[in-house]
Amino acid sequence: MATNENLPPNVIKQLAKELKSLDESPPEGIKVGVNDDDFSTIFADIEGPAGTPYENGVFRMKLLLSHDFPHSPPKGYFLTKIFHPNIATNGEICVNTLKKDWNPSLGLRHVLIVVRCLLIEPFPESALNEQAGKMLLENYEEYARHARIYTGIHAKPKPKFKSGAISESTTALNVDQTITNMDQKNNTPSGGAIPLPLAQPLAPSATATRGGNNQDQPATAVPTVEIGISGSATTPASATTQKKEVGLAKVQADRKKIDARKKSLKRL
Template identity: 80%
Template sequence: MATNENLPPNVIKQLAKELKNLDETPPEGIKVVVNDDDFSIIYADVEGPAGTPYENGVFRMKLLLSHDFPHSPPKGYFLTKIFHPNIATNGEICVNTLKKDWNPSLGLRHVLIVVRCLLIEPFPESALNEQAGKMLLENYEEYARHARLYTGIHALKPKPKFKTGAISESTTALNVDQTNTSVLNVDQKNTVSGAALPLPSPLATSTVATKGGNGQEHPAILAPVIETGVSGSTAAAAPHKKEGGGLAKVQADKKKMDARKKSLKRL
């Protein structure tokens, strides 16, 4: 396993400073993955620039630093498969910044930005992928279709597991169910043991209207409910007969009949 011992102490110090800066303020569309145990291998996730066939893709790349870095340029590779004129099928990156235009004063930030710009403006004249370079020069639409296909298969951003709309819909449905349950609970509470709800007045007006002879609607009158004292039973009130008055009348009629019989016997 390679360690930071492969690099000179002054280089390690400079790299540590650069990597910290890249982690705190990363370049647009680039996220550096820091490996504190080995600064000689730098990983970075590069987002496909908008308006290019690499849009909506995330491409993992690495920079390999030699033991005499920064005097010699790092070697760059794309680990994610990509269809690009300046990137070989094995992922090797061909860009002048990493070759003839290399300058020891260039930092890692500059290298990463140049690589991402390569996705915006390829250079088919110095192609490592001859098929992509030829296609770009002769038929851009076909080249872009191939590049988008590779992006969709190998580099597509992972989608969120949950959608806000679906969560909202589920929450709404849950609230509706809870509301219905609450109504059901109220109904159950009002009919516990079969007892009827007390009417607001001695006579309750039914919601069913009946039409009278003159064609006008009249509310149907319900008899007041009287609790019988037995759970679940009710009785409609009926007019009470005065039992005492009726019995006295019968007794009086009987006395009259008896008096008539006595009169007949006397005759």
């Protein structure tokens, strides 16, 4: 087993760069951990892919880097017991990427993604677990049942969101939506105070029943408001007074015209 002391400096630099990338943007369903003093052992928690017998389980695995890495491939092992054709009872992983198809240019990200894909599509032709391989070929339902049993017993449950946090977030969202709806209905700015006339309860005598089920209750008549010439609101009584005043002024003006004509005729 290699350590940071006997790994070449360029390999350590490349591994540090890859591990930082895996930490900042991990592959889907994979979380990587490592000992800063020993890059020769890479740990990863892999979520069982949806639609497989490994769904809802988290499986821990490790990659062991040899002293001449990356010229030779790492060895992969599942630390969590799993029923899979290409994973031996001791956890050893059999995949071509880690054997004949290895290329020094392949990074850790590629290796981890291939291992997770192995949970989606096993290869029973190159089985390390003969029982699982034979069962997969002859009776998939029985194979899936065994795999689910192993997942339920040995795999760590997949973490779920806390219902309390979701409930709190949903409640806050509903409150915000309600306020927004009220603002739009009342034509008030978002987050602003409700206008005072709407906030104050109306007196019972001034309330009219409109379109409700209590049709027997008489609606209180609302006086019509008219706008005067000056722009101020006036009641029907004041409007009548204004009309009389306008009529009187018109009569007086007509009288003045008649008087003026009489004077003109006398002069003639």
